[in-house]
């Protein structure tokens with residue numbers, strides 16, 4: 001048996017809050033929570049703290065927006081709303 005624990009050559013895996021599937025972090029959109037409890041885009045990882053992830057697909061995004069409970073859990077803080085700019089993600093599926 002080869003000991004693989006401690007290897008760092010694998011991409012980090014995150015869970016999509018839309019479909020709950022685990023995927024490579026780079027294939028997911030990243031979101032952060034601003035000071036007012038509003039979910040914002042954080043594709044470049046500019047914000048510190050906790051993040052939530054979602055597949056780059058409309059179907060997942062739709063469920064992501066409805067999953068306020070899951071989002072609040074991911075951020076460990078109550079999610080009060082969504083940034084208007086997030087609407088622009090619909091249809092930008094890659």
Ligand SMILES: [Zn+2]
Nearest residue numbers: 016019055060
């Ligand atoms: Zn998904």
